[in-house]
Amino acid sequence: MFGGPSPRARRLAGSAAIYAGYxxxxxxxxxxxxxxxxxxxxxxxxxxxxxxxxxPQHPTLAAYRDVLTGSPLARYLLNSVKLVSATVVxxxxxxxxxxxxxxxxxxxRPAQKxxxxxxxxxxxxxxxxxxxxxxxxxxxxLGLINSHAAVVLVYVALSAPLATWMLTxxxxxxxxxLDEAARIDGCTRLQSLLHVLLPVMLPGLASTAILLAxxxxxxxxxxxxxxxxGDLYPVSVGILDYQSSSDSVSTHLLAAAAILSxxxxxxxxxxxxxFIVGALTAGAVKG
Amino acid sequence: xxxxxxLTAARRRPIEDRPLAWLAPLFLLLGALFLYPLFDVTxxxxxxxxxxxxxxHYTFASYRSLLGSSEFLAMTRVTGIFVAASxxxxxxxxxxxxxxxxxxxxxxxxxxxxxxxxxxxxxxLPGVVIGIIWKLLLDESGAGIxxxxxxxxxxxNPIFLSAPVPxxxxxxxxxxxxxxxxxxxxxxxxxxxxxxxxxxxxxxxxAGPLQRFRYVTxxxxxxxxxxxxxxxxxxxxxTFDMVLPLTGGGPGRATEVVALYIYHLxxxxxxxxxxxxVAVVLMAIGLVLSACYAHILQRERAA
Numbered sequence: 001m002f003g004g005p006s007p008r009a010r011r012l013a014g015s016a017a018i019y020a021g022y023x024x025x026x027x028x029x030x031x032x033x034x035x036x037x038x039x040x041x042x043x044x045x046x047x048x049x050x051x052x053x054x055x056p057q058h059p060t061l062a063a064y065r066d067v068l069t070g071s072p073l074a075r076y077l078l079n080s081v082k083l084v085s086a087t088v089v090x091x092x093x094x095x096x097x098x099x100x101x102x103x104x105x106x107x108x109r110p111a112q113k114x115x116x117x118x119x120x121x122x123x124x125x126x127x128x129x130x131x132x133x134x135x136x137x138x139x140x141x142l143g144l145i146n147s148h149a150a151v152v153l154v155y156v157a158l159s160a161p162l163a164t165w166m167l168t169x170x171x172x173x174x175x176x177x178l179d180e181a182a183r184i185d186g187c188t189r190l191q192s193l194l195h196v197l198l199p200v201m202l203p204g205l206a207s208t209a210i211l212l213a214x215x216x217x218x219x220x221x222x223x224x225x226x227x228x229x230g231d232l233y234p235v236s237v238g239i240l241d242y243q244s245s246s247d248s249v250s251t252h253l254l255a256a257a258a259i260l261s262x263x264x265x266x267x268x269x270x271x272x273x274x275f276i277v278g279a280l281t282a283g284a285v286k287g
Numbered sequence: 288x289x290x291x292x293x294l295t296a297a298r299r300r301p302i303e304d305r306p307l308a309w310l311a312p313l314f315l316l317l318g319a320l321f322l323y324p325l326f327d328v329t330x331x332x333x334x335x336x337x338x339x340x341x342x343x344h345y346t347f348a349s350y351r352s353l354l355g356s357s358e359f360l361a362m363t364r365v366t367g368i369f370v371a372a373s374x375x376x377x378x379x380x381x382x383x384x385x386x387x388x389x390x391x392x393x394x395x396x397x398x399x400x401x402x403x404x405x406x407x408x409x410x411x412l413p414g415v416v417i418g419i420i421w422k423l424l425l426d427e428s429g430a431g432i433x434x435x436x437x438x439x440x441x442x443x444n445p446i447f448l449s450a451p452v453p454x455x456x457x458x459x460x461x462x463x464x465x466x467x468x469x470x471x472x473x474x475x476x477x478x479x480x481x482x483x484x485x486x487x488x489x490x491x492x493x494a495g496p497l498q499r500f501r502y503v504t505x506x507x508x509x510x511x512x513x514x515x516x517x518x519x520x521x522x523x524x525x526t527f528d529m530v531l532p533l534t535g536g537g538p539g540r541a542t543e544v545v546a547l548y549i550y551h552l553x554x555x556x557x558x559x560x561x562x563x564x565v566a567v568v569l570m571a572i573g574l575v576l577s578a579c580y581a582h583i584l585q586r587e588r589a590a
Contacts (some may be wrong), residue, residue: 016396035423036420049561098313125521134328157321217413218413266411
C-alpha cells in the first residue's frame with residue numbers, strides 16, 4: 001500500500017524486520033511470566049537444577065495445592081474478592097448519579113463543570129500515600145484500623161472519580177432525545193435515569209466496573225496502612241507478607257502464589273478487551 | 288424585568304435540576320476522605336507531631352531539617368535517577384513498540400494485535416506481583432535464570448540486587464517493564480489518528496519508513512507525547528508497591544525512592560511532621576504536573 005515503486009524484496013525485508021521486533025518484544029514481556037510459571041510447576045528438587053531449564057522435567061501442580069491449603073493465600077484471595085466487589089458496587093452507585101449530573105444537567109456556570117471534571121482527574125494523580133498519614137491517624141482514633149468497611153470507604157473515594165469520568169463520557173454519547181422522550185411521558189429525572197438510561201449504559205457500566213476491579217485488586221497502600229491483622233489482608237498485601245516468610249527452598253510456592261494473585265486481574269483484562277470491542281461494534285450498529 | 292424573572296426562575300429550579308443534588312454523595316466522600324486529608328497532612332507538616340499523645344507544636348522545623356538532612360538529599364538523588372531513567376525508557380520503548388504494531392497493522396501482518404495484548408498483560412499485574420516476579424528472575428544463586436544468562440556471557444557470580452548501583456539499575460528496568468505498556472497504548476492511539484494521506488504524500492515525495500516516522504509520525508504525536516510524559520512522571524514518582532518486594536529500598540537506602548522514604552519516616556520512625564513535609568512536597572509536584580496536564584489537554588482540544 002505504501003511501497004509505491006519500491007521492489008517487493010524491500011517490502012519483504014521490512015516485514016521480516018517487523019517480525020524480528022515482535023519476537024524480541026514478545027520475549028521481553030512474556031519471558032518473566034513464563035519463568036515464574038515454570039518455577040511454580042516444579043517439584044522442590046528441580047528448583048536448583050543446573051543448568052536451569054524452562055520446561056520442568058517432572059511438572060506438577062503440587063505447589064498450587066500446597067499454597068492454597070497450607071498457607072493463608074486462599075484467605076487473602078477471598079478478602080480481595082470481598083473488598084473489590086464491595087468497592088465496585090459502591091463506587092458505581094455514587095458515580096452513576098454524578099455522571100448523570102455532569103452529562104445532562106445545566107450548570108449555572110460552565111466553568112463549574114470543567115472544574116469538577118479536572119478536579120476528579122487530579123484525584124487520580126495524587127498518591128494515596130499522601131492521604132494515608134491523616135487517614136491512619138483518624139481511623140486509629142475512631143478504632144477503625146482493621147476494618148474492611150473503612151478500607152472499602154477509602155477505595156470508593158479513590159475510584160469513584162475515575163468511574164464518574166468514564167461514565168460521563170459514555171452518557172455523552174447517548175442521545176438526549178432518549179431521556180427527553182421519557183420526561184415528556186411524565187418520568188422524573190430519577191425515573192428516566194433508572195428505567196431509560198441505565199439499560200442503555202450497560203456496556204459502559206460493565207467496562208467501568210472491570211477497570212475499577214483491576215485497579216482495586218492491585219491497590220496496595222490503603223490496606224497496607226489501614227490493616228494490621230494478617231487474616232484481613234487482601235492478596236496484594238498478603239503476598240508481600242508471604243514473600244517475607246518464604247526462603248529459597250519454597251521458591252516454587254512463592255511462584256505459585258504470585259501466579260494465583262495475578263490470575264484474576266489477567267483474566268479480567270482479557271474480558272475487558274472483549275467488552276471494548278463489544279462497545280465499539282454496538283455503537284456502530286446504532287450509529 | 289426579564290432578568291429578574293430569570294433569576295426567580297433559577298431560584299425556583301426544582302431540586303432534581305440542580306447538579307449539586309446529584310453530585311453531593313461524591314463531593315461529600317471526596318471532601319472527607321481526600322480533600323480534608325490533604326489539608327490535614329499540610330497542617331501536620333508544619334508541626335512536630337509524632338505518634339506520642341503529647342500535643343504537637345506548630346513549627347517550620349520539619350522542612351528546615353529536611354534540607355539539612357543527608358538522607359533526604361540521597362533520597363532525592365535516587366528518586367531523580369529512577370524517575371528520569373524510567374520515563375526515558377518507557378517513552379522510547381512505548382513509541383518503538385507502538386510504531387512496530389502500527390506498521391504491522393498497516394501491512395496487515397498477523398500477530399500485531401497479539402503483541403499489543405502481550406505488552407498490556409504486564410500492565411494489569413498488581414505492583415507487588417511485578418516486584419516478586421523480578422526478584423525471582425534476578426535470583427543471584429546459580430538457579431536464577433538471569434544469573435545463568437550472565438554466566439553464559441562470561442560473568443561469574445553476577446550482582447543484581449545486592450549492591451547499590453546494580454540494584455537501582457534493575458529496579459528501574461523492572462519499572463520500565465511495568466510502565467512501557469501504558470506509553471505504548473497512548474502512542475498507539477495517537478498514531479491511529481494521523482491522517483493516512485500524510486503518509487501517502489510523504490511516500491510520493493520519496494520518504495522511506497524512517498523518514499516518515501521522523502517527519503510525519505513524531506510531529507503529529509507532539510501533544511500526546513507531552514501528556515504521556517506528564518502522566519508517567521507522576522506514576523513513577525508515586526511508585527511504592529513494586530519496590531517493596533524487590534529490594535525493600537535497599538541495599539542500605541540505595542533504592543529508597545520518595546514514596547518509600549515517606550513510608551519509613553511515618554510508619555517506622557513515627558516522625559509524622561517530617562513525613563508529612565515530604566508528602567506535601569510530593570503532592571505539590573503532583574499538583575504542578577496535573578496543572579500542566581490540564582493545560583495541555585485543553586490546548587489539544589482547542590486545536
